[in-house]
Amino acid sequence: xxxxxxxxxxxxxxxxxxxxxxxxxxxxxxxxxxxxxxxxxxxxxxxxxxxxxxxxxxxxxxxxxxxxxxxxxxxxxxxxxxxxxxxxxxxxxxxxxxxxxxxxxxxxxxxxxxxxxxxxxxxxxxxxxxxxxxxxxxxxxxxxxxxxxxxxxxxxxxxxxxxxxxxxxxxxxxxxxxxxxxxxxxxxxxxxxxxxxxxxxxxxxxxxxxxxxxxxxxxxxxxxxxxxxxxxxxxxxxxxxxxxxxxxxxxxxxxxxxxxxxxxxxxxxxxxxxxxxxxxxxxxxxxxxxxxxxxxxxxxxxxxxxxxxxxxxxxxxxxxxxxxxxxxxxxxxxxxxxxxxxxxxxxxxxxxxxx
Ligand code: SF4
Numbered sequence: 001x002x003x004x005x006x007x008x009x010x011x012x013x014x015x016x017x018x019x020x021x022x023x024x025x026x027x028x029x030x031x032x033x034x035x036x037x038x039x040x041x042x043x044x045x046x047x048x049x050x051x052x053x054x055x056x057x058x059x060x061x062x063x064x065x066x067x068x069x070x071x072x073x074x075x076x077x078x079x080x081x082x083x084x085x086x087x088x089x090x091x092x093x094x095x096x097x098x099x100x101x102x103x104x105x106x107x108x109x110x111x112x113x114x115x116x117x118x119x120x121x122x123x124x125x126x127x128x129x130x131x132x133x134x135x136x137x138x139x140x141x142x143x144x145x146x147x148x149x150x151x152x153x154x155x156x157x158x159x160x161x162x163x164x165x166x167x168x169x170x171x172x173x174x175x176x177x178x179x180x181x182x183x184x185x186x187x188x189x190x191x192x193x194x195x196x197x198x199x200x201x202x203x204x205x206x207x208x209x210x211x212x213x214x215x216x217x218x219x220x221x222x223x224x225x226x227x228x229x230x231x232x233x234x235x236x237x238x239x240x241x242x243x244x245x246x247x248x249x250x251x252x253x254x255x256x257x258x259x260x261x262x263x264x265x266x267x268x269x270x271x272x273x274x275x276x277x278x279x280x281x282x283x284x285x286x287x288x289x290x291x292x293x294x295x296x297x298x299x300x301x302x303x304x305x306x307x308x309x310x311x312x313x314x315x316x317x318x319x320x321x322x323x324x325x326x327x328x329x330x331x332x333x334x335x336x337x338x339x340x341x342x343x344x345x346x347x348x349x350x351x352x353x354x355x
């Protein structure tokens with residue numbers, strides 16, 4: 001299966017890492033979580049099994065061919081959770097032997113309670129885990145984790161990793177309007193970040209189309225206000241700006257599709273990430289849309305593009321998982337959290353409130 005996948009994508013316009021060349025270490029939506037805000041849709045393989053999900057040699061061969069695009073970072077991320085790859089440590093070491101470009105790991109942090117995972121992830125130059133919930137109830141509701149991952153395990157793993165990792169440790173807090181944006185939850189999140197002691201705390205929100213419609217973005221003004229509650233003050237992760245750099249690439253419709261398969265993007269994101277002229281980007285997106293390969297979706301005042309879901313897509317059975325090669329066309333029937341105070345209907349009234 002791995003031979004049919006493309007493992008390298010981008011460079012992606014990353015708000016935190018500049019031009020980030022993505023390395024995908026798992027098949028589409030293989031993850032320990034099924035987050036309600038996930039921009040890739042529903043998780044089709046929710047697992048904590050570590051294995052060589054894609055062949056390490058194939059990944060490294062493909063990466064070698066793409067290194068001339070001068071990325072700011074090589075980022076292990078993509079269509080799911082990269083720490084599920086059993087040869088993660090070896091992959092990081094091979095990349096570092098190949099290039100001086102720093103290696104970043106974008107992880108949900110859920111596997112860091114395991115010593116062997118911490119040791120492998122600690123080989124990276126920058127580690128960017130997430131903490132989206134202030135307590136166990138919200139963790140279950142927002143992240144919909146694999147049953148073996150508890151909130152206690154998550155926060156213990158994040159703290160243990162800090163004790164052993166000497167590189168850059170940037171914690172992302174993804175806030176959702178009405179669920180984690182109110183003062184009590186924000187204060188709890190700020191307490192947790194003080195205990196975890198990352199080098200930076202970066203606030204994000206669900207600006208891109210999410211897996212569930214009720215996962216709403218926190219308004220910008222409220223996000224700026226929340227940043228001041230954290231100590232030291234958190235950074236609001238702004239929309240990507242190209243910082244005046246100019247690049248030329250041989251980006252084409254295939255590279256646009258590879259990028260969109262990992263992340264819904266605006267026209268400006270595509271142009272910035274692939275260093276394409278705006279007019280050329282608009283034309284390619286229009287052609288892809290006319291050909292039925294891409295659809296657009298409005299979220300807030302932005303228009304995002306993502307690939308159409310292939311009707312002929314068939315899952316491949318891997319262990320106990322149905323693994324899809326492309327953006328999932330199925331609805332996976334995962335157990336939902338019990339009805340609780342977090343019922344989306346009850347939370348509509350809390351949206352956009354500061355107190
Ligand atoms: S947002 Fe990240 S951690 Fe959550 S389901 Fe999507 S890929 Fe997994």
